[in-house]
Amino acid sequence: MPFAPLLLAHGALAFGTTEIAFLAVYAATVLLAPSHATLIRLAAVIALFALTCLLQDAFFQWCSNPHWRGFVAASVPVQLMSASDIIFITRLSSAAIPGKNIIHRAYKAIVLLLNLRRIGTVWQVKNVPATTSLTRSQFLQERICTTFVAYLALDAMISGPAPPTSMITARKQTLFDLHTLSRDDIIFRVAGSLFYWFSGFLLIIIVSNTVAIALVATGLSSPQDRPPLFGSIKDAYTIRRCWGNVWHQCLRRGLTTHADFVSDKILRIPRGTLLSRYTRIFIVFIISGIIHHVCVRGMGVPSEESGGLVFFPLQALGIMVEDAVQAALVGKTGFRNAGVRRLFGYVWVVAYLGWSTPTWFYPQSRVGTDAEILLPVRVARPLIGKLRGFVKA
Numbered sequence: 001m002p003f004a005p006l007l008l009a010h011g012a013l014a015f016g017t018t019e020i021a022f023l024a025v026y027a028a029t030v031l032l033a034p035s036h037a038t039l040i041r042l043a044a045v046i047a048l049f050a051l052t053c054l055l056q057d058a059f060f061q062w063c064s065n066p067h068w069r070g071f072v073a074a075s076v077p078v079q080l081m082s083a084s085d086i087i088f089i090t091r092l093s094s095a096a097i098p099g100k101n102i103i104h105r106a107y108k109a110i111v112l113l114l115n116l117r118r119i120g121t122v123w124q125v126k127n128v129p130a131t132t133s134l135t136r137s138q139f140l141q142e143r144i145c146t147t148f149v150a151y152l153a154l155d156a157m158i159s160g161p162a163p164p165t166s167m168i169t170a171r172k173q174t175l176f177d178l179h180t181l182s183r184d185d186i187i188f189r190v191a192g193s194l195f196y197w198f199s200g201f202l203l204i205i206i207v208s209n210t211v212a213i214a215l216v217a218t219g220l221s222s223p224q225d226r227p228p229l230f231g232s233i234k235d236a237y238t239i240r241r242c243w244g245n246v247w248h249q250c251l252r253r254g255l256t257t258h259a260d261f262v263s264d265k266i267l268r269i270p271r272g273t274l275l276s277r278y279t280r281i282f283i284v285f286i287i288s289g290i291i292h293h294v295c296v297r298g299m300g301v302p303s304e305e306s307g308g309l310v311f312f313p314l315q316a317l318g319i320m321v322e323d324a325v326q327a328a329l330v331g332k333t334g335f336r337n338a339g340v341r342r343l344f345g346y347v348w349v350v351a352y353l354g355w356s357t358p359t360w361f362y363p364q365s366r367v368g369t370d371a372e373i374l375l376p377v378r379v380a381r382p383l384i385g386k387l388r389g390f391v392k393a
Contacts, residue, residue, distance in 0.1 A: 010061065011058055011059070011060075011061030011062025011063070012062045014054075014058035014061065014062070015055060015058040015059050015061075015062050018051055018054045018055050018058050019055060021051055022048060022051045022052070022055065022079070022083075023110055023113075025044060025047055025048055025051065026044075026048060026083045026086075026087065026109070026110070026113060027106040027109045027110055029041060029044040029087050030086060030087060030092055030093070030094065030097070030109045031094040031097070031102060031105055031106060031109065032094070033087075033093075034093065035091040035092070035093040036091075041087050041088050041091070042088060044087055045083070045084045045087055045088050048080055048083050048084070048087075049080060052076050052077060052079070052080045055076045056072070056073055056076055056294075056298070059072045059073075059076075060298070065373055066298070066299045066300050066367075066369045067299065067369065067373065067374045069298040069299060070295045070296060070298040070299035071207075071295070072298070073294050073295050073297065073298025073299075074291055074292060074294060074295035074298075077290075077291045077294055078116065078250070078251060078254065078291065079113070079114075081251075081254035081255070081258065081287075081291075082113050082114075082116055082253070082254050083113055084254070084258070085253060085254050085257045085258065086109075086112065086113060089257045089258065089260075089261050090123065090257065092109075092112075097109055097112075115225075116250040116251070116253065116254070117249050117250060117252070117253065118253055119131075119225055119226075119227065120224070120225060123253060125249045125252040125253050125256075126244070126249075126252070127231060127244055127245045127249060128227055128249060129227050129228040129230075129231055130227065131224050131227045132223050132224065132226070132227060132228075134223050135223070136216060136222070136223060138223075139216055139223035139226070140213060140216060140217060143209045143212055143213050143216075143226075144213060146205065146209060147205070147206055147209040147210060147213070150202045150205045150206050150209070151202075151206055151375070151379070152379065152380055152383075153202055154199060154202040154203060154206065154374075154375065155375055155378060155379055155380035155381075156380040157195070157198075157199050157202070158199070158371040158372065158374055158375070159372075159378075159380050159381050162365070162368075162371065163188070163192060163365055165366070167184075167185065167188050167192075168358075168362040168365045168366055169362075169366075170305070170362070170363075170366075172185055172189075172358065172362065173307075173358035173359050173362040173363075175355065175356070175359065178355075186354075189354050189355075189357075189358055190350065190351075190354035192357075192358075192361065193353050193354045193357035193358065193361060194350070194353070194354075196357060196361045197353070197357070201230065203374070204229065204248060205229065205230070208229050208248075212226040229248045229250070230246060230247065230248055231245045231246045231247075232245075232246065233246060236346070236349055237341075237342045237345030237346050237348075237349060238319075238322050238326075238345050238348070238349065239315060239318040239319050239322055239348075239349060239352060240319045240322065240323075242349055242353075243315060243319075251288060251291070255284045255287050255288055256280070256284060258283070258287060259279075259280040259281075259283035259284045259287065260280060262283050263276055263279045263280045263283060264276075267279065278316070278320055281316045281319055281320070282313060282316040284316070285312040285313050285315050285316040286309070286312065286313055286316075288312045289308045289309045289310075289311070289312030289313060290308070290309070291308075292306075292308040292311075292312060292360075293306045293308035293309055295308070296308060296363065296364055299364060299367060299369060300367050300369065301363050301364055301367050302363075305363040305366070306363060307359040307360040307361075307362075307363050308360060310359045310360070311356055311357065311359045311360035312360075314356045314359070315356070318352050318356070322348065
């Protein structure tokens with residue numbers, strides 16, 4: 001196709017210039033608009049929303065890989081959410097950003113925008129793993145090794161056969177007609193869900209570590225600015241802790257500030273009440289569902305099948321259910337032992353994710369996106385082939 005290189009170049013140029021425009025509008029608003037200028041700041045957020053839509057369109061022109069289209073389709077709304085928090089909710093002003101000149105302050109404002117967990121600031125999110133004490137050299141060695149292992153593991157995982165189409169039909173992702181599923185369906189449902197989340201964990205590790213390695217190696221960031229992204233799997237004994245302690249917290253600041261704003265300022269629900277607590281939790285997961293809905297739309301999943309607005313609110317429901325159960329079982333015989341509670345908790349989390357994840361995971365699998373094109377360089381299969389040849393020899 002003779003015009004393909006021109007189309008790719010146009011998409012890359014459009015994406016780059018639109019991102020520069022986004023950062024310029026964001027920085028100008030933070031540095032020049034007074035914190036009390038509500039209409040100006042709201043108008044800026046609306047302008048950034050429009051630029052976010054243009055960013056997605058430009059990237060789709062540039063990139064045809066559905067995996068990376070989905071990744072960026074979710075990433076640019078997260079950038080918008082971070083900007084909206086800083087501009088309209090936190091109302092950060094130029095006075096809070098010290099610097100030698102306006103260019104230096106603009107740079108610091110952009111760094112804060114991209115610091116999704118707000119590491120090292122007064123807005124740092126909860127449950128971030130302890131900051132590393134490694135030197136730059138030690139940090140780079142550790143992250144390079146971790147990234148290489150994660151890359152090999154993910155490569156090996158996606159080298160296997162795709163799931164049978166008969167196992168991932170819309171009927172098989174049912175939430176209520178579980179009696180219609182065979183034993184094999186249930187085993188695949190649980191194992192496939194765990195496989196899905198583990199592969200997602202590996203992919204996020206690879207991307208985040210690659211960025212961290214580049215920034216620390218060039219001196220643009222320090223090891224202390226890059227604490228581990230994920231918590232310990234040992235803490236995954238409730239749905240709340242699974243999402244709040246174990247999984248990455250990159251969306252936490254943007255989600256919670258917007259949920260608090262809606263609950264406190266718009267709905268005016270009194271803080272300290274159960275209604276306030278669970279309203280904010282549901283809003284968090286609904287916003288997350290919208291972002292992830294956009295993600296899989298970028299991958300080619302039909303809107304009516306995406307499942308994001310089913311799966312993510314279900315996590316809020318799971319938190320509410322487990323809170324009620326824990327409150328009812330406090331002090332009951334058999335549940336006073338922490339080990340017993342954790343054991344039941346692990347079983348509960350696996351069961352709940354196995355029940356709810358297919359609403360999100362199966363539609364993506366039905367699209368038939370080739371897993372082989374997820375990674376730019378394939379190494380696992382050639383290595384396995386060489387090992388087999390070595391063993392035979």
